[in-house]
Amino acid sequence: MIKLTLNLQILIAALLGVAGGWAMHGLPADSETVQWSLYTANLIGTLFIDLLKMVMIPLVFCAIVTGIANLRQHSQMNTVWKTTLLFFATTTIIAIVIGLGATHIVQPGAGLHLDMFADAMQQFESRQLTLPEFFTQFLHGIFMNPFKALADGNIIAIVAFALVLGIALVMASDRYPQLLGLFEEGMTVCMQMINWIMRLAPFGIAALLFKLVATQDVSLFATLTKFILLVMGTTLLHGLVVLPALLYLLTRKRPLWFLRNAREALLTAFATSSSNATMPVTMRCTTQNMQVKPEIAGFVVPLGATVNMDGTALYEASAALFVAQLAGIDLSLGQQLVVCFTTMIAAMGAPGIPSAGMVTMVMVLQSVGLPAEAIAILLPIDRLLDTVRTAVNVEGDMIGSLVVQHVTESHSSS
Numbered sequence: 001m002i003k004l005t006l007n008l009q010i011l012i013a014a015l016l017g018v019a020g021g022w023a024m025h026g027l028p029a030d031s032e033t034v035q036w037s038l039y040t041a042n043l044i045g046t047l048f049i050d051l052l053k054m055v056m057i058p059l060v061f062c063a064i065v066t067g068i069a070n071l072r073q074h075s076q077m078n079t080v081w082k083t084t085l086l087f088f089a090t091t092t093i094i095a096i097v098i099g100l101g102a103t104h105i106v107q108p109g110a111g112l113h114l115d116m117f118a119d120a121m122q123q124f125e126s127r128q129l130t131l132p133e134f135f136t137q138f139l140h141g142i143f144m145n146p147f148k149a150l151a152d153g154n155i156i157a158i159v160a161f162a163l164v165l166g167i168a169l170v171m172a173s174d175r176y177p178q179l180l181g182l183f184e185e186g187m188t189v190c191m192q193m194i195n196w197i198m199r200l201a202p203f204g205i206a207a208l209l210f211k212l213v214a215t216q217d218v219s220l221f222a223t224l225t226k227f228i229l230l231v232m233g234t235t236l237l238h239g240l241v242v243l244p245a246l247l248y249l250l251t252r253k254r255p256l257w258f259l260r261n262a263r264e265a266l267l268t269a270f271a272t273s274s275s276n277a278t279m280p281v282t283m284r285c286t287t288q289n290m291q292v293k294p295e296i297a298g299f300v301v302p303l304g305a306t307v308n309m310d311g312t313a314l315y316e317a318s319a320a321l322f323v324a325q326l327a328g329i330d331l332s333l334g335q336q337l338v339v340c341f342t343t344m345i346a347a348m349g350a351p352g353i354p355s356a357g358m359v360t361m362v363m364v365l366q367s368v369g370l371p372a373e374a375i376a377i378l379l380p381i382d383r384l385l386d387t388v389r390t391a392v393n394v395e396g397d398m399i400g401s402l403v404v405q406h407v408t409e410s411h412s413s414s
Contacts (some may be wrong), residue, residue: 006199012364063297
């Protein structure tokens with residue numbers, strides 16, 4: 001018998017899940033077959049995500065602490081910090097410009113009007129935050145009791161505490177080798193657990209995609225086809241052209257080599273729509289498949305899953321302009337610059353969970369006076385769009401790790 005690689009198993013499972021979900025549209029929604037199939041898919045898919053989340057928190061904590069502590073040379077630490085933040089900021093700005101530019105050209109809101117969605121907007125209640133309130137809430141969420149953050153799974157607070165602890169171990173030099181060794185062994189054990197969980201990945205991904213396709217409202221998509229195709233097209237442009245081009249220009253790594261080694265993480269991100277849930281798989285692909293040093297990947301990947309959201313930034317910028325077109329509002333250049341800035345901040349603050357963009361989308365709309373209730377139009381199609389943008393978010397984290405490692409090695413050898 002031919003033994004299929006895990007990559008191929010996941011790819012086949014993803015295709016079978018999509019095909020199976022599509023087949024469900026031909027059956028009555030209340031039929032026993034549909035109900036039982038959805039229940040089974042939900043059970044398997046939820047189990048897979050829960051297993052990834054189970055190992056995610058200890059992995060993130062151990063990876064960041066050991067990553068920072070092992071970058072003992074201050075010059076190397078500075079290079080890693082600066083390169084990481086510069087790369088993340090650059091790719092996010094490029095994504096926002098692509099989203100705004102394409103929406104300007106295509107005009108997906110032309111021919112549609114807000115009154116077509118009046119019922120949905122009336123039933124929607126939005127929690128509106130001003131920019132200062134968002135900053136206050138964002139900072140409050142970063143610095144908190146680390147034990148509470150670990151228990152609640154608050155990734156951004158865990159990242160912040162792990163960064164501080166890692167820096168403290170660096171400043172302490174070699175005075176706490178046992179503590180550092182404990183975190184290093186913890187990361188090794190977490191990676192072993194991830195290898196076990198990945199054996200279930202084909203089943204989990206097939207189940208998640210089956211449920212996603214089977215439960216989508218096809219009739220609503222027809223109304224918003226132009227916008228859906230625009231967002232998917234521009235997101236894929238960023239993910240398949242811009243990011244791989246940056247990877248090749250900066251590291252000379254070929255895009256096909258990257259896609260082959262990143263396939264597990266990209267398909268898991270597509271199926272789960274969660275950067276956080278995918279993080280264990282992202283770490284596995286980055287360190288094992290692409291041979292990125294654990295201390296580099298342990299810093300860049302968890303930080304990227306928190307603040308590097310290219311796909312989300314592109315979507316929110318495009319959605320803001322789309323809503324403006326629906327409302328018949330012509331945004332000035334100054335207002336579009338406000339959208340760019342707010343989108344960048346909102347994308348950084350968006351949690352790595354399904355439909356996280358909806359959490360911050362209200363703030364982006366409000367920044368230029370657009371009706372926050374219009375988010376109700378985007379909610380039904382958000383789950384579908386979330387799949388592609390999450391895959392691009394995760395791709396950016398992995399490419400960022402490769403770029404940071406290349407720059408760091410070049411810097412240390414010069």
